[in-house]
Amino acid sequence: MGKSWTPDSWQNLTAAQQPGWEKSEEYSKVISEIMNYPPLVFAGEVRALKQQLADAARGDGFLIQGGDCAETFDDFRADSIRDKLKILLQMSVILTYGASCNVVKLGRIAGQFAKPRSSDTETRDGLELPSYRGDAVNDIKFIEKNREPNPKRLLRTYNQSAATLNLLRAFTTGGFADLNKAHVWNQEFIAQSPQGQRYEKIAKSIDDALTFMKAVGITSDNTAALKLTEFFTSHEALLMGYEHALTRQDSLTEKWYDCSAHFLWIGDRTRQPDGAHVEFLSGVDNPIGIKVGPTIIEDELIALCEKLNPENEWGKLTLITRMGADAIRSKLPPIIKSIKENDQNVLWVCDPMHANTYKTENGFKTRHFNTILEELEHFFAIHRAEGTIPGGVHFELTGDNVTECLGGAREISDEDLNSRYETACDPRLNNEQSLELAFLVTDLLRIGR
Numbered sequence: 001m002g003k004s005w006t007p008d009s010w011q012n013l014t015a016a017q018q019p020g021w022e023k024s025e026e027y028s029k030v031i032s033e034i035m036n037y038p039p040l041v042f043a044g045e046v047r048a049l050k051q052q053l054a055d056a057a058r059g060d061g062f063l064i065q066g067g068d069c070a071e072t073f074d075d076f077r078a079d080s081i082r083d084k085l086k087i088l089l090q091m092s093v094i095l096t097y098g099a100s101c102n103v104v105k106l107g108r109i110a111g112q113f114a115k116p117r118s119s120d121t122e123t124r125d126g127l128e129l130p131s132y133r134g135d136a137v138n139d140i141k142f143i144e145k146n147r148e149p150n151p152k153r154l155l156r157t158y159n160q161s162a163a164t165l166n167l168l169r170a171f172t173t174g175g176f177a178d179l180n181k182a183h184v185w186n187q188e189f190i191a192q193s194p195q196g197q198r199y200e201k202i203a204k205s206i207d208d209a210l211t212f213m214k215a216v217g218i219t220s221d222n223t224a225a226l227k228l229t230e231f232f233t234s235h236e237a238l239l240m241g242y243e244h245a246l247t248r249q250d251s252l253t254e255k256w257y258d259c260s261a262h263f264l265w266i267g268d269r270t271r272q273p274d275g276a277h278v279e280f281l282s283g284v285d286n287p288i289g290i291k292v293g294p295t296i297i298e299d300e301l302i303a304l305c306e307k308l309n310p311e312n313e314w315g316k317l318t319l320i321t322r323m324g325a326d327a328i329r330s331k332l333p334p335i336i337k338s339i340k341e342n343d344q345n346v347l348w349v350c351d352p353m354h355a356n357t358y359k360t361e362n363g364f365k366t367r368h369f370n371t372i373l374e375e376l377e378h379f380f381a382i383h384r385a386e387g388t389i390p391g392g393v394h395f396e397l398t399g400d401n402v403t404e405c406l407g408g409a410r411e412i413s414d415e416d417l418n419s420r421y422e423t424a425c426d427p428r429l430n431n432e433q434s435l436e437l438a439f440l441v442t443d444l445l446r447i448g449r
């Protein structure tokens, strides 16, 4: 944090990717209202996550960050929240069991409602309208009045995030995330599939281990670690007014926290070192992620690290690289070298989704399972060669049986995309593809340990 940082010092700088509603009266009213709302997360939880990320950065633990590209107001049901939690729990069990390491579970959930766009407008059949910027800003329907940014949507964003978090807390602390429930997380539609059966074997071994432990007196009643209660939330810190409005000072430490989520990341399009997003996040004590795409310049990345993590604290900074399956081979090594030369303490995470997106002939935005896997394989191999630690993965995924990404064990094809393509933004791995990737990441992790 620079000496001159205040929660509103970002207001003197340019903020990219804003909806253009900042001058409206309605917007000011909404922001003042949110300023008075209770925080969604608490400083103590944020510090606990930071400690776990610090451990992962030094090789003791591994991060799984995942969830929707964009949450929506329509998809707001207990079942769907539960299923998103289930798939992350299953993936973390696969990794913990297979690679014997603690998994930090971080959802793209309870706040992931705003999207950066490559173009301000979208044109269809000669009609040009504002681009969809996520449900926090406007409606996806291609109708003029729906596409108009509406600040009132921020109130719904807050309320839906609060209710989602409430349910996640109830599930995790109320026993649903207990390791004894590992079987229950396997959804019916997947239980018969090869991935589901492979998962079931692990769940069975865990049961055997738990039965043995119970015999010697270790149960989830007396051993909190078996309850897997630690689940954290994250989203892209994109809408400056909203993030600012949820910033609170911790009475214990006097540090500032962005209480909209435990972990915030800066997108590849808003990471300008002298921009508003970087200024704002440089002053809060939350762990911060930076999306590092192929256009990054080494000096710029070092400037970002120094500004966002001046104390060079472990766990504070996560670099989420998203280079593309091909480009990663030439782009990642010089970045790692420059981070090493400058002694920056970071957690290295791979997002194998965002630089591997393309449009099919039928107009579906998709990603191929094999390409995603390829970027992951290079990520692990490059870090091993450089002597740095591949510390986590970042996926867009869902607990549902959608058909948005190609490939995987079921070999989802171009023709299949049509059957359940439901995402509001980027294509997500479905339940089975997510489990399959968890098994493959486990293998990659095990090779180097």
Ligand code: PEP
Pocket: 069, 116, 236, 266, 267, 268, 269, 291, 292, 293, 322, 354
């Ligand atoms: C995202 O994570 O949804 C996203 C937009 O990523 P990026 O900033 O890396 O393009």
Ligand code: CO
Pocket: 069, 070, 354, 396, 425, 426
């Ligand atoms: Co996305």
